[in-house]
Amino acid sequence: MLDTVTPTVVTMARATLYLGDAYLLLARLGWVDAIVTDPPYEFRAEGGGHYRAERQGMDQILDEGLADGFDLSIINPLLCGGVVVFCHNDQLPQVLPYLDGSFERQALCIWRKKNPQPVANKHYRPVMEIYIHAWNRGYHPRGTLLELDREIVAMSPRGDAKFGHPTVKPDAVMDKIITNVAGEIICDPFMGTGSTGVAAVKAGRRFIGIEHNPKHFATAVERLRRAHEDHVPP
Numbered sequence: 001m002l003d004t005v006t007p008t009v010v011t012m013a014r015a016t017l018y019l020g021d022a023y024l025l026l027a028r029l030g031w032v033d034a035i036v037t038d039p040p041y042e043f044r045a046e047g048g049g050h051y052r053a054e055r056q057g058m059d060q061i062l063d064e065g066l067a068d069g070f071d072l073s074i075i076n077p078l079l080c081g082g083v084v085v086f087c088h089n090d091q092l093p094q095v096l097p098y099l100d101g102s103f104e105r106q107a108l109c110i111w112r113k114k115n116p117q118p119v120a121n122k123h124y125r126p127v128m129e130i131y132i133h134a135w136n137r138g139y140h141p142r143g144t145l146l147e148l149d150r151e152i153v154a155m156s157p158r159g160d161a162k163f164g165h166p167t168v169k170p171d172a173v174m175d176k177i178i179t180n181v182a183g184e185i186i187c188d189p190f191m192g193t194g195s196t197g198v199a200a201v202k203a204g205r206r207f208i209g210i211e212h213n214p215k216h217f218a219t220a221v222e223r224l225r226r227a228h229e230d231h232v233p234p
């Protein structure tokens with residue numbers, strides 16, 4: 001069955017990008033030093049009252065299945081030294097025990113938003129997003145003391161910086177995460193527009209990305225090409 005799946009692959013000096021399904025492809029790629037990923041969250045994207053009109057991204061999130069969650073088995077501790085995974089507050093009861101059982105240590109970290117959505121939707125205002133860094137022996141967080149803060153403050157991308165995707169992560173957040181992650185080969189099985197890859201290539205690492213939406217895959221290819229032009233010597 002798997003042998004019949006031939007994904008589109010785009011190869012660059014420091015990046016290999018696959019257009020296809022992460023659940024079919026990732027296990028076939030072998031060992032990577034770190035998975036750094038922002039998978040589909042599982043959360044209630046309906047509602048929003050009179051602010052709904054300002055939250056056009058929410059309709060796209062629903063249409064593209066980005067509120068449907070992900071299968072935790074995609075994070076396999078036998079195939080990576082560590083993982084950084086974003087998740088919604090409501091997923092923490094599932095994600096934390098899974099990572100605790102799979103890796104030696106883990107840390108809950110925060111991206112604090114300078115420009116949070118003006119909505120609470122019978123919950124708390126979304127002033128921050130959570131990510132968890134979990135690692136096995138030899139893959140502990142890297143960086144200077146300041147770089148090892150568990151919090152980063154940054155703007156949510158707006159306008160052109162969204163690349164037509166509703167959940168693009170800011171460069172500053174991804175740069176910080178890549179600084180903290182050990183190892184040469186970084187993989188994002190839910191790469192969207194390639195934000196993890198851009199940060200990895202800028203930092204001189206190698207990147208493997210998977211995305212199943214052809215429009216976002218094309219954006220990632222273009223962003224990674226530009227990152228190569230700007231940061232990889234010919």
Ligand SMILES: C[S@@+](CC[C@H](N)C(=O)[O-])C[C@H]1O[C@@H](n2cnc3c(N)ncnc32)[C@H](O)[C@@H]1O
Nearest residue numbers: 021022038039168169190192193195211212213
């Ligand atoms: C939350 S978004 C990631 C956005 C990314 N962090 C960025 O900055 O552009 C998750 C991405 O995973 C993709 N995706 C969802 N399920 C997938 C699957 N089974 N295989 C590959 N990609 C998938 C979606 O199309 C979406 O672009």
